[in-house]
Amino acid sequence: MKKVYGAYLCTGCGIGDVLDVDGLKDAAADAGIAMTEHACLCGAAGRSFIEKDIADKGVNTIVVCACSPRVMQKEFDFGEQTITVRGNLREHVAWTGGLKEDGSVDDFLQEMGTDYVRMAVTRAQKTELPEPYKLETISKKILVMGGGIAGLTAAKEAAAAGYEVTLVEKDAQLGGKALGWRKMFPTAYPYNELEAPSIQQMIADVQGNSRITVKTGCEVARIGGSPGQFNVTLKAAGVATEWDAPAKVTADQQDLINKGELEDPNKGMQKYTTLNPEGEIYGAVVLATGWTPADVSEYEHLGYGKLTNVVTNAEFEKIAKTGKVPARVAFVQSPGGKDNDKDFPYCNSVTSMVALKQANYVVEDNPVDGTAYVLYQHMRTPGNTELFYKGMQAKDGVFMTKAAVTKVSASGSSLVVDVEDNLLGEDLQLEVDMVVLAAGMVPTTVADPV
Known part of the structure; x- marks a missing residue:
């Protein structure tokens, strides 16, 4: 100019x-x-x-x-x-x-x-007018990593917008953890009733969509390139290849490797900057690889791993999926006792809603004597989920209180939960059949270098 x-x-x-x-x-x-x-x-x-x-x-x-x-x-x-x-x-x-x-x-x-x-x-x-950097070619294909409810949703929405989608799932079937749900959160007004899982319909919709290519038993080895031209190497799940994402090596570790004092964890792998000539090209990548339940065994006063019938929310969902749940259940949202009001690591609004959903199982399966105690430091129910929260507050058999859970102990075939600093203003001992710990949702990417 x-x-x-x-x-x-x-x-x-x-x-x-x-x-x-x-x-x-x-x-x-x-x-x-x-x-x-x-x-x-x-x-x-x-x-x-x-x-x-x-x-x-x-x-x-x-x-x-x-x-x-x-x-x-x-x-x-x-x-x-x-x-x-x-x-x-x-x-x-x-x-x-x-x-x-x-x-x-x-x-x-x-x-x-x-x-x-x-x-x-x-x-x-x-100053000169900026000139935007433009790739010679831009791929309009979208890769979705993960075939759970998030990945299926992303694939459906991208296909509906007119894009060609490849969905990669390392397991043999689609659905992820949603396959193990007994009920799912409300999705329609008045948002106060749990719904039957829609995961099978979502799977059918994705598999029947001509714009979506599904690859099960498959995972991403590494991603190179840049937006618009991601170079993606796919591989069979669990198989090691030269194109796997390399482990992180610090400058000090590399120095030891160069001196022969440390084994190279990336020996035999292609350099991360090298693009696979046989890689598939995608314009965008959606990461929906899911999560794993957080480890709660460190909280010894809660008895996980030592006391029978102290389980995580993920384990309780499996029990509810396959049969009737116990009549007296305490749902512990925060492990800090009187020391602090922190929740379990990686807790969020989902784990709060899961506690309410599972409390509903208790009174649903035991209409006469079902009793669910939701003991929390923080309840997170944003947006429309607040309506479900209010409905559970009013439900017979469900008791909610901000409280510090200081101890879980065995008492015969039952468990006793010691509760302090609650909204009633007095210390409580709750005798229950099962204690459910609100294990958080640890992203799979925490341990996966991809």
Whole structure:
């Protein structure tokens, strides 16, 4: 672009009152661009003043010395084919001082103003219109990693938008953990009743969609390239290849490897920067590889792994899927006891909703004597799920309280849960048949280098 310069000085907002306007214009001219002044550049008349020069003189590189570039951005936007540089004379100069006691211009303030003018002019002279980097070819294919409910949803939505989709699932069948659900969260108003799982219908929809290619028993070895041209190496699940994603090696570890003092964990693998000539090209990759239940065995006072019938929420869902659940169940959301109010690692709104869903199983399977205690430090039920939460609050047999669970112990064939700092204001001992710990959802990517 052949530059045609125009520099404009606003004298409004106190700028012209405390600074030598002619001196500022001279500074711009000395730097290489003649400057004109206006009393209010951000107003309609001021914008027209600049637009006239654009139309009549072909000005395409504009210097505006006025207010902060953080404000009036629309007023000083003259289109994508122009360069506009803002010099902040208002907030950074004029508003930081004033005239001397004798009414003359402060020399320091004036010097600072001329510096801002020179900087704006120089920046305009050195600035060029940005040219976007464009790939020679851009793939419109989308890869979805993971065939659980998130991956199936992503594949369906991408296909509905007109894209070709490849869905990769390392297991032999689609569905992921949703296959083990007894019920799913409400998806329709009034959001107060659990629903039958829709996972089988989702699987059928994906498998029957001509835009979606499904690859089961398959996983991603590595991803190279960049957006628009991701080079993806696929492999049979569980098989080691030279194109597997390499393990992370620190600078110190590499030094030991070079000295022969440490075995190279990536021996025999292709360098990560090397693109597989047989790799498949995708424009975008959706990561939906799921999660694993967090380890809760470290919380010894809760008895997991030691006491019979202390289970995680994932284990309780399996029990509910295959049969009737016990009549008295305590759902523990936070493991900190009286020490802190932290939840289990990787807990979130999903684990809160799972506790409510599973509490519903208890009273559903045991209509006469079903009792579910939801003991929490934090309950997270955002959006429409708040309606399900309120419905569970009102359900007979379900008791919820903010509480510190200090101990779980055996008492014959039952369990006793010690509860302190609850909303009732008194310590409790709850005798139950089972305790369910709200194990969080650890992303699979925590341990997977892909």
